[in-house]
Amino acid sequence: MPASELQGLSAVVTGGSRGLGLLLARELGRAGCDVTIAARDGKELAAAAGLLAASHGVQVRTLVCDVRDRDAVHELMAQTAARAGGVDVVLANAGVIQVGPVGDGAVGVGEFRNAMETMFFGALHTSLEALPYLRRSPAGGRLALTGSIGGLMAVPHLLPYSCAKSAIGSLAEGLREEMAHRGVSVTAVHPGLMRTGSHLQAMFTGDTGREYAWFASLAGLPVLSMNAERAAARIVGAVERRRPRLVLTPAARLAARAHGVAPVLVTRANSVLARLLPAVDGTAPGGVPVRGADVTMPGSAARSRLVGLCSRLNERAADRFNQRPA
Template identity: 40%
Template sequence: MSLSSKLARTAVAATLTAAGTAAGYKLTTRVLRGRYSFAGKTCVVTGGSRGFGLVIARKLVRAGAAVAICARDADQVRRAADELARRGEPGRVVGGVCDVTNREDVRRFLKTVTEALGPVDLLVNNAGLISFGPQASLTAGDYENSLATHFWGPYFFSEEVLPMMKRRRSGRILNVASIGGRVPLVHGNAYTVGKHALVGYSEGLRSEAVKFGVYVTTVCPGLMRTGSPRHALIRGKHEVEYAGFKILDSLPGLSCSAEYAADAALEAVKDGRAEVITPWPFAAVATFHGVFRNFSLDLLGLLGRAMPDAPGPIGDQVTAAKKGYEVETPLSRSALTGLTERAAVRNNEV
């Protein structure tokens, strides 16, 4: 037998072995964990009044769950809760105002939820704060706000619901991180830091909670069309930064619909999987970054060179933060951003 034939047979055998091992692992873990159902469960979705959180809440209501949502804006919470109530059974939706960075707010909201709907079966830590701008334009406050929202918020909620889940030896926690929790985002460093903290916390929590029958899943979406760019905090050259972000967020193939990402996340919760990265191009990017980290960081450095600098002289480049909707331009409202504009209307982001 020639060397090429031996190599080909070895490659085929290795592929079949890997495929068989993966299939066996998936089947075994599914049998051990069981297939989770949302029907009849009490589910809490933070940041559930708009965007990705609202999309997830809709799907949970449709699956027969009792759903509680919270956010900081009372009007948005009311509109979202009214919509969810129309989609579900009477008395099975709760909406409340809650600042996830305030532990007393978290306790007060969860007390209301458990009194109205019962113990929490699924916690979705989704509340987030998108911020973009060059490093030189960011402040310590940007980092503090990101960590408060993306790490301390999920920590406060998880610490409150874990005891009830452990006592019943059953429960699910879905932590909505970001591809930024796996790969640094150029001009998104404060956001990246917060999401990296959430990924680390989520993985560590899973490793200890699983023995109590509680499965923690981390979802790291890439670009998805939720309509959220309008509420992003922008620093630096506001109009340029915002238009670029919104256009990328709207591109088919590079971005995915919020509904697609929500389905992927909830399927992972049902299976008790540790992580899902969606859409697939971002999963490939995360894998590449993990294996070829130095090369990947060099490529990100090249991207950073092409990005606009912060205005002003070096050493004096901090600029005021503005919301996306404050810096709209004809370009950011063009046909290039049509998908994101429609998503904003659909998902209570306007």
């Protein structure tokens, strides 16, 4: 195998303590990068570093950083550059998932603000603080921003997520256009459903049990969702090759193309889907968010077993990718 162009470069992954971020750090480490992972939770970071070293033989450094705080991101880049002699590769991956219907007190302004602060402004802070270092990189800096198929087309009951990811997509495209002549490549990454175990960390509102049931089931189905390890390898490969855009999973590519060709038709189809999703009927606790790992499944034992069967692969991924809450 030829040596990776990333060999010996200094890399930073935000949201690197679990799920996709953890796997991106693993792939960068395997490519020979000096990797720093950042996240809000110091205990999660320590667990992630231990998992990467024990299971994959990848050594990473960790720094606690809340990407919503630009000063904290400034320190992340400055400390990494001081230790590693620069910053060459940055993957802005920090994110949150909120699942529930808009209105009736289920999903409100707070959820939209949290999504924008964490994902869009987190990506913006990371980009702005990284760019001075990336422009000075002898190898030519590489920046990747994690969007989503949910940012290319709105997804019912995931509107805060879709809005933030849509803004990230625009940011990535605009930065690529403006940074091309400065020697910095920017890759917009738009994954579809991936089996990362994120259903346990997502926040559910409205009829939390039924919201969890559909989300966990779809996120774990092999036909609709993608193996997260394969996804991470493809993302790092795209960053290495300086691709402008990567849309992952056949279903996501098909959806993105359909929306581009016939947006009205796709929007009408999603309206039908929205009517099939759980509604707030006054018996659910409205706007009280519940983490997926803490959701109580309603209904029959057979229904619970069905959800468990559909999400089995995702449950396994949660154990492997540091998603299981302590």
